[in-house]
Amino acid sequence: MEDWLRRNEHGIKMLAAAAAAAFTLIQYFGHLKEVRVEKTLGFYERFSTEPIFAARTGVLKKWESLEPKLAQLPAPATQEEAVALRKQWQAILVAAIKGDADFVAHTDIMFDFFDALQVCIENDICDKKTAQELMQGAATIFVGNNCPYVAHARFDQKIANYGVKAATFAGQPCQVDIYR
Secondary structure: OHHHHHHOHHHHHHHHHHHHHHHHHHHHHHHHHHHHHHHHHHHHHHHOOOOHHHHHHHHHHHHHHHHHHHHHOOOOOOHHHHHHHHHHHHHHHHHHHHOOHHHHHHHHHHHHHHHHHHHHHHOOOOOHHHHHHHHHHHHHHHHHHOHHHHHHHHHHOOOOOOOHHHHHHHOOOOOHHHHO
16 A cells, blocks of 8 residues: 555645645635625615615605606507607606706616616626625616616716616616607
8 A cells, every 4th residue: 555655646646736726716716706795795785775775765755756647648559659658758757857856866876876786796896696686676676667767868968878787787778769
């Protein structure tokens, strides 16, 4: 046995070094994953505290006040009527937003937050899966409700990429061309 160990000493050392290197890499990538999750949890903490929480609450209250106006719109019978109703809804929404400086500020804060979260994910600083589990549902509702405002920002205010990253995170791109 001792003779066999001496003859294979170099191979055994190489095998041990390879195992140690593999273990080190596994530990390193595990640590990177932990750091990404921590960064994501930092976003989630911000999502649940001021000023983001106040912005979320303000946007939700405004949407609740707009629901009766949305309910008054008739159901479209044709594609043309659907387009006309979307434009009518956009006009109602944009008028409501323009008339409420807090709603504009809250909406911008929320879009900035979700844009920043998506940038964090794209740069591999935040963990995509954790972010989606914690915040994608809220982002999907927020972006879906605010597509008319995104169209207003892009077309009327000439902010070309407004809400793009937030829509990417939400997994729900705004079809802003329907509001032209």
